[in-house]
Amino acid sequence: MTDHSVLIIEDRADIVARLSDAINVTDGLTLVGCASTLDHGLNLLFDLKPRILLVDIGLPDGSGIEAVRACAAADWQVDAVVVSIFGDEARVLEAIQAGAKGYLLKGADLGQIGTDILSVLDGGSPISPGIARHLLAVVKDGGTSSVEPGLSPLTEREAEILQAVARGYKRHEIAQQLGISAGTVGNHITSIYRKLEVSTNMEAVARASKKGFL
Amino acid sequence: MIRWSIGALVGVGLLVAVLLSILFALNFGKIRDIPGAVMVKQVMLCDGPACASADMVDLPFSSPIRFDPEPTTLHMRVTLEQAAPAEGVNAVYFPKLADNVDVRVNGLLLHPNTLPYRLWNTPLLVTVPGLLVAAGEVQIELALYGMPSEGLDLHPFFYGPKDILQPYEALRSFFSQGLARFALGLMCILAVALLVVWMFRRKDHEYLWLGLSCATAMITLVHFGYGVVSAEYRIWTLSWILSPALYTLFLLKFLFRFLGFASRWPERTIAVALILYVSLVLVLPLEYTFAVSMWGNVLITVPAAYFGLLVIWCNRRLMTPLDFGVFFPCLNISTVMGAYELYMMLHEAPTRTMHLFHFMPLVMSLAGIWLILSRLIHSLRDYEDLTASLNNRIIEKSAELEASFAELAEIRQREAIAAERGRIMLDLHDGIGGQLVSTLSYMRRNDVGDDKCRLALEDALRDLALMLDSMENHDSLVTLLGMLRTRLEGLLSENGIEFDWQVQGEPRPRNTGPSQALNLSRIVQEAITNVIKHAQADTITIYVDENRIRISDNGVGFVADDPGIAENPSHGLANMKRRSQLLGARFSISSSPKGTDVMLDFA
Structure with missing residues (x-):
């Protein structure tokens, strides 16, 4: 190798x-x-x-x-x-x-x-509670509004995982709660990252950043 | 669109008929006996001024209509017995005659005729000097002048003391020519006023047509008030007889504008008929002028007035009930007066003696003025309402504007604060943070400095992270706690401690904001640091729900003011308590050999 x-x-x-x-x-x-x-x-x-x-x-x-x-x-x-x-x-x-x-x-x-x-x-993107909360805000805003068609809405499971991360739970704890493997949790998080990445809408990011500061 | 119906046609006709009957029944100006005076009911109709032969005729007498262009004279005489010599001055009082007269008493000409002024609408009082009638017999000789085509009339007249007769004459004079002159003056003022208003409001044609109708009425009223033939006979007769038709035309125009009708055919029909009649009168010989003019008037005015009544009745919804209640009766009364006058003019021997037609313009013009005033008052009221509601809206909008300005100012201030906070955070982050990390890297790599120094720098870096996290996540305390866990996880694992993370819901402290979030972070951090330093525990349980945050460990507990502990924990406890108060939370701590519980209660 x-x-x-x-x-x-x-x-x-x-x-x-x-x-x-x-x-x-x-x-x-x-x-x-x-x-x-x-x-x-x-x-x-x-x-x-x-x-x-x-x-x-x-x-x-x-x-x-x-x-x-x-x-x-x-x-x-x-x-x-x-x-x-x-x-x-x-x-x-x-x-x-x-x-x-x-x-x-x-x-x-x-x-x-x-x-x-x-x-x-390995595809395991790191994520902190603060980032999870911001991701939730960005994707939620994008998902409910037609002005930002670039953002794909999260699946229910992805939203669930983001919420748990935002509350401070670690991957293995989330995996235990949801009855899945820690690797699957990681895959979900990577998928969330990709969803965010395909959106090139800077406005959403700007707003998310603003929210972070406010 | 003008609405009408057959039922209304009949109904309005019946109404006019009833009103006309009432007017006939009232018989205004009926010639009655005057106590103290002799009423002459019969006269001798002579063949000439000398009265060679004569027939006895009853009064009222009307000459048969004869189509002759030349004026004619009728000679009459009557002889009265005067029982006692007259006390004071006597007089002869003629309530109604046509058209003019010479009056001689006992051979003396007391009243020469006043031609071309005509007395058809004017009573005549002739004073008889006392000396002239001192003898017992009074002979009254009359020479009646007039146009045979119009007819000459003489109604019963009176002979008696002047004092008795004069008030009768005055009253009758007031109601006939007096009121006609009054109406003339009023029409003059109204016509000028309405036309002046129209000059300033050219688009409001109602003023023009009502003003013109008033002006037209003046021609007829001159004839009624002064009995004057002020121009050539044909032109004058044509004018005063056909002016009511023109009046009707203008009034209809006014009414149609007022009701907002676009149809022009009724007024055009009237106008064409009027032109035809005028042409006809001008072409025909002089003796037919009166009759043809009068029939023209009948054929134009009567249907037009009737049509007007019908239109108002069928379209009364376009007027307010009060306007309708004023205008419709007025037009009815006017129509009836017109019909009454036509009867008097056209009948060879009318049984009514009082002309009433000069009241018509008074009634009608005042009704028109009422409509205009009523609408003016309505629009004034609307205008006032509009102004009031506009004012209210302005006040409302001003208040809204003020509120939104205040809100905007607040938002701007908040944004400015947020921007400033962001800038400070970036400075902290990149400046101090970068420096700390850089220094730590240097120390670790080159293995310089002692542990205490390194730990202090690491503490400072953690503290900075705590501050930044508190500012970024102050609106979600569970996320803030999560960040705290991330920051401390490394430190805990170095000391062999694990978290038991039990976060259920978002706590709701009374006080919020970045400083309160930092207070919370510091309380929790202090509690965890205490566990690391003193508790000898291997698990820290963090329990969070809406009402509380609990930090507990499975260590050995502690004894307050234990002299064995170098750093005084009571100092840390006091800090935690103080910060809890700022946060609006109740702080409690309990310790046992099985562990320690730190509790923040928000309920």
Whole structure:
């Protein structure tokens, strides 16, 4: 099995170093490059064609969201993962909308970072209660209004899972409550992410972000 | 669309007939005996001024109609016995004659005729000097002038003391020519007033037609009030006789405009008939002028008035009940007066002596003015209502506007606060947060600094996350607790503790908002931190429903003010209590060797 190549775009050197360490200690991942600006990062993305991109949103010369979009439009398989300090909803949601497969916390343990990256590769998108609540708000608004036809309504099960996540329950607990496997719960969450991603309606996201701040 | 029906045709006809009968029965101006005066009921009709031969005729006398263009004179005389010499001045009083007269008493001409002024609607009082009749016999000689085609009339007359006869003459004069002159003056004023109003309101043709009808009535009223032939006989006769027809035409036009009818055929029919008759009168010889004009009047005015009555009756729903109640009777009375007058004019020897037609314009024009005033009052009332309701709406809308302005201002302020909060959060996030993470990364990677330092930074990072979460999720406390769990999960597993998560429903504290959410986070965090530090537990149960939040553990419990504990937990407890009060929740804590329960009660 060949290692998955990883590219990092992050402007803080210490954090880059930390992420690099995490990747190096994780089996199955190889760091292929680092960039501290969006410009450089986009160049490296197309030169190196990595399997995974770890990208910070707040870069000195632009938003990491652009790199996420570039991944979504790339002609090779590449998963964008947003590197966030706190996993704050507004920006994570925007990234997901742009096509990010998930997010990971900068401050987490080395082992945790590696696991998070691998679980994204496996299709297990991370989700926090705050993000779940925002997803519910976005999709609910989109589902009941005809002005946003891009948003597919959630299935009953998906809404149920999002509600449980929003209340702080973990995947294995939800799986237990619903009598399904933790993997199935993960699949549902990934499906919810995809539903959000197919919608390119920025207005919905803007509103969701606003809601987060209000 | 003008509505009418056969039933109404008959009904209105019957009504007119009944009213006409009443008018005939009342017999206004009937010549009755005057106490103290002699009523002359018979005269000698002479063959000439010398009265070579004479026939005795009864009064009232009317000459047979004769179509002769030249005026004619009838000579009459009567001799009365005067028993006693007269005290004071005597007089001869003629209540009704036509058209003019020379009066001689005992051979002396006391009243020469006043031609071309005609006395057909004017009583005549001739004063007889006392000296002239001192002898016992009084001979009254009359020369009656008039057009044979119109007929010459002499009704019973009186001889007696002037004092007795004068009031009778005055009263009759008032009701005949006096009121005709009054009506003339009034019509003049109304015509001018209505036409002036129309000048300023050209679109309201009602004013024009009613004004013109008043002006037209003036021609007839001049004839009734002054008995004057003020132009060539034919033209004048044509004018005063056919002016009622023109009057009817204008009045119908007024009525149709008022009721909003678009049909023009009735007025056109009248106009064409009128032109035909005028042409006919102008063409025919002079002796037929009176008769043809009069018949023209009959044939135009009567049907037109009748038609007017019918239209009003059948379309009374277009008027208010009060307007109908005024206008319809007035038009009825006018029609009846017209018919009565036509009888008097056309009958060779009419049995009624008082002309009433000059009342017609008074009645009709006042009814017209009533309609206009009534509508004016209605529109004024509507206007007032409209103004009132507009004012109310303005007040209402102003209040709404004020409220929405206030709301807008509030929304703007809220938005400004939210934007500012967002900016601060981003600053905290990217600035301090980034710095903390960066520093921690550096320390971990290079293995520098001691644990205490690292733990403090980690605490600070967690605290920052707590603050950000509290602000972002203050409107859903279960999500906030969920975020807290996510943040603390790593710390708990490091200490070998697990959560038993039992979140049932959204708690409803009395006080809400980001600061209260932060208070709640800190209370829960403090409770959990206490468990980690002191309880030696392996499970923390978080139970949440609408009314409470409970944090319990399966540890060893604690003893308040235990000197063995370096950090004084009572300080932490006091903080938790204080924060609970701010949140509007009751705080309680109980501890036993089986564990500790921290409870926030919102009920």
